Amino acid sequence: AQKITQTQPGMFVQEKEAVTLDCTYDTSDQSYGLFWYKQPSSGEMIFLIYQGSYDEQNATEGRYSLNFQKARKSANLVISASQLGDSAMYFCAMRDETSGTYKYIFGTGTRLKVLA
Amino acid sequence: DGGITQSPKYLFRKEGQNVTLSCEQNLNHDAMYWYRQDPGQGLRLIYYSQIVNDFQKGDIAEGYSVSREKKESFPLTVTSAQKNPTAFYLCASSISGGAQYFGPGTRLTVL
Numbered sequence: 001a002q003k004i005t006q007t008q009p010g011m012f013v014q015e016k017e018a019v020t021l022d023c024t025y026d027t028s029d030q031s032y033g034l035f036w037y038k039q040p041s042s043g044e045m046i047f048l049i050y051q052g053s054y055d056e057q058n059a060t061e062g063r064y065s066l067n068f069q070k071a072r073k074s075a076n077l078v079i080s081a082s083q084l085g086d087s088a089m090y091f092c093a094m095r096d097e098t099s100g101t102y103k104y105i106f107g108t109g110t111r112l113k114v115l116a
Numbered sequence: 117d118g119g120i121t122q123s124p125k126y127l128f129r130k131e132g133q134n135v136t137l138s139c140e141q142n143l144n145h146d147a148m149y150w151y152r153q154d155p156g157q158g159l160r161l162i163y164y165s166q167i168v169n170d171f172q173k174g175d176i177a178e179g180y181s182v183s184r185e186k187k188e189s190f191p192l193t194v195t196s197a198q199k200n201p202t203a204f205y206l207c208a209s210s211i212s213g214g215a216q217y218f219g220p221g222t223r224l225t226v227l
Contacts, residue, residue: 035215043204045159045218091158095213101166102147102213103174106158 002027002096006107013082014115020067021077021110023092029053033095034075035104036066040088048090051075079112087114118143122207122219129194129201129226137192137222139207147212148190152176153204153221162205165190166212194224202226 003026013019025034036048051059051066059066067076079086092107120141129135141148147166151159161174165184179198184190190209194201204223208216 033213037216037218043206043221043223045206045208045216047215047217050215093216097213099172101164101172102210103161103164103172104149104216106151108158 002029002094002098002105004092004094004105004107006092006110008110009108010111010113012113012115013079015084016081018078018080019082019112021079021090021092021112023075023077023107025073025075025092025094027073027094027096029097031097034066034068035093035095036064036075036077037091037093038086038088039091039109045091049077082114084114084116087112120207120209120217120219122205122222124222125220127222127224129224131226132196134193134195135224137194137205137207137224139190139192139219140188141190141209141217141219142188143209143217144187145209145211145217146187147210148184149208149210149216150174150180150182150190150192151206151208153206159206162192200226 005024032053034051038046049061049064051068063080065078089109091109123138149164150162163182165171181193206221207219210216
């Protein structure tokens with residue numbers, strides 16, 4: 001069964017430092033997609049970054065990068081130069097195509113707190 | 117501005133009542149999704165739709181119903197059969213297989 005695991009319920013990072021949020025996944029599919037979302041206290045989910053299973057390069061979007069290690073089935077999010085506004089919940093998700101339609105499986109999230 | 121709107125932001129339901137949560141998108145996305153989020157938890161899929169007039173049950177569909185009569189709209193009804201409906205409800209849309217874009221959410225409370 002498809003599964004996303006985020007083992008860090010909470011993380012602290014000092015402002016301007018880099019932080020890595022862990023995500024491991026389980027799938028028997030060869031074709032899949034991995035996503036990271038940010039959820040501030042307001043509740044709205046914000047798409048951050050995407051990695052396809054066939055992408056050879058790690059995805060990057062501004063201060064966000066995805067450390068994709070296919071053999072280890074991990075897709076960790078790296079946030080560089082943390083800012084106070086980065087304090088939020090972060091969710092890793094995987095696209096599930098096994099039913100012949102596209103749906104998405106989410107992890108339980110990591111709460112990040114950036115310290116001034 | 118393209119985006120997804122959900123209404124209302126806050127909703128209160130009495131025991132035995134059905135309530136409907138609205139979700140509208142103008143992103144021209146084919147796929148739409150409803151999720152439930154409980155405090156401190158991840159998102160659980162309720163229903164999803166890939167095309168108009170078609171939808172599929174997610175992992176926790178019992179006590180909920182949906183319709184997809186227009187591409188732009190995917191309302192969710194929380195029926196009286198849903199015994200524990202107090203939660204935060206998020207609607208999302210995407211192009212098929214692409215990143216999901218979410219609305220601001222509806223917080224439902226049972227009185």
